[in-house]
Amino acid sequence: MIKKCYRFYIFLLIAVFLMAPQTAIKAGEELINCDIQNGSCTKKAENLSVTLDIKPKPVKAMTDLIFTVTLTEEYKGEVPYIDLGMPGMNMGQNQIQLNRLSGRKFEGKGVIVRCPSGKRIWKADVVIPEKGKVTFIFDVIY
Amino acid sequence: MLSIDGLSFALFSTGLAVGFGHCIGMCGPIVISLSLAGSENRIGNHLCYNIGRTITYSVLGGILAVTGSFTGLFSEMGGFQKGVMIFSGALIVFMGISMTGLIPKLTFPSDCFNSSGGMGRLLSKVTRKGNALSFLILGIVLGFLPCGPVYTALLSVARSGMGASDKLQAFFYGFILMALFGIGTMPALLIVGRLSTLKWLKSRKVIYNIGAVTMIGVGIYFIYQGIKY
Numbered sequence: 001m002i003k004k005c006y007r008f009y010i011f012l013l014i015a016v017f018l019m020a021p022q023t024a025i026k027a028g029e030e031l032i033n034c035d036i037q038n039g040s041c042t043k044k045a046e047n048l049s050v051t052l053d054i055k056p057k058p059v060k061a062m063t064d065l066i067f068t069v070t071l072t073e074e075y076k077g078e079v080p081y082i083d084l085g086m087p088g089m090n091m092g093q094n095q096i097q098l099n100r101l102s103g104r105k106f107e108g109k110g111v112i113v114r115c116p117s118g119k120r121i122w123k124a125d126v127v128i129p130e131k132g133k134v135t136f137i138f139d140v141i142y
Numbered sequence: 143m144l145s146i147d148g149l150s151f152a153l154f155s156t157g158l159a160v161g162f163g164h165c166i167g168m169c170g171p172i173v174i175s176l177s178l179a180g181s182e183n184r185i186g187n188h189l190c191y192n193i194g195r196t197i198t199y200s201v202l203g204g205i206l207a208v209t210g211s212f213t214g215l216f217s218e219m220g221g222f223q224k225g226v227m228i229f230s231g232a233l234i235v236f237m238g239i240s241m242t243g244l245i246p247k248l249t250f251p252s253d254c255f256n257s258s259g260g261m262g263r264l265l266s267k268v269t270r271k272g273n274a275l276s277f278l279i280l281g282i283v284l285g286f287l288p289c290g291p292v293y294t295a296l297l298s299v300a301r302s303g304m305g306a307s308d309k310l311q312a313f314f315y316g317f318i319l320m321a322l323f324g325i326g327t328m329p330a331l332l333i334v335g336r337l338s339t340l341k342w343l344k345s346r347k348v349i350y351n352i353g354a355v356t357m358i359g360v361g362i363y364f365i366y367q368g369i370k371y
Contacts, residue, residue, distance in 0.1 A: 062213060062216055062217070062293075063213055064213050086290070089163070089164060089290075090159060090160050090163045090164055090291070091160070091164070091290045091291050091294050092156045092159075092160055092290075092291040092294035092295055093152065093156060093294065093298070094294045094297060094298075110297075111212055111213060111293075111297055113290050113293035113294055113297065114288065114290070114293065114371075115290040116168070116227060116287070116288040116289065116290070116367050116368075116371060117168070117290075117367065118367055118370065
């Protein structure tokens with residue numbers, strides 16, 4: 001009996017996993033905090049303002065993109081990087097290494113991959129070592 | 143950038159992690175369909191399917207490590223991937239319909255694992271015990287299904303080729319790295335395959351029918367996403 005119940009719950013678990021992508025889409029839309037398609041976005045990390053821009057526009061998945069991070073003040077620490085992911089879904093590690101263009105400006109190339117679930121909400125965690133990270137959540141065109 | 147050793151571990155562990163999350167959600171319906179179609183040697187069949195999938199990932203990894211152009215390769219392959227997604231959706235719908243028993247010619251016989259007529263006979267020909275090669279080929283084809291975590295792994299692999307001394311070494315790096323990723327995703331899908339034999343469900347008609355309807359829904363969703371892709 002216990003064995004039969006166990007199998008039933010496993011079946012339910014699989015059903016829940018099947019519904020997970022749709023739930024994640026709704027959760028993602030509520031979280032959007034950056035209109036990257038129409039310009040750059042700015043967020044605060046401690047006492048530092050971090051601006052993210054992605055070009056070319058419109059920002060499309062599966063194309064080569066240039067990510068630019070601009071800080072409000074001079075930063076001489078370890079070079080920042082960007083972790084790309086989807087809210088609520090593990091897509092594996094997609095990290096963009098930035099190069100220093102000046103004391104305040106950093107740039108790197110990367111690709112936002114396409115999720116066949118149709119989910120278009122992506123997040124970029126801009127990590128500034130010693131200063132923390134800021135999260136930008138935005139819509140991507142497929 | 144991570145070293146090859148570091149990347150190997152990172153990709154294997156990523157495969158393991160996404161296997162138990164993303165892959166169960168996205169590839170679970172396919173695996174359940176294969177369970178339904180399978181015969182006595184179900185674990186062997188699932189293993190062959192997973193090996194086939196991993197072969198595709200590995201070859202793509204090898205090619206990307208040599209060319210270094212992720213967007214170039216996938217802009218060429220978009221149409222083919224669309225076709226594979228629609229095909230897999232149709233397969234799931236087909237299996238779901240056969241489970242409902244609404245269309246007699248597509249219905250499994252009383253014991254779906256002892257196929258003797260209609261749909262069961264057709265599937266048993268394709269997936270019978272001695273025909274593990276069918277599962278391997280199916281795995282190779284479905285390995286081309288569009289998949290976010292696979293793309294992400296391939297992006298890392300495309301960059302890894304830059305550290306190789308020649309193209310052959312780059313191909314080898316890419317091949318091995320993606321093979322490790324594929325192996326990492328296997329345990330989750332093998333467990334789903336083992337647990338979804340559905341033999342126990344046959345005596346619970348309501349649950350069995352819910353499963354069938356869910357599969358038809360998921361299959362239609364796959365076809366819809368494939369058309370949109």
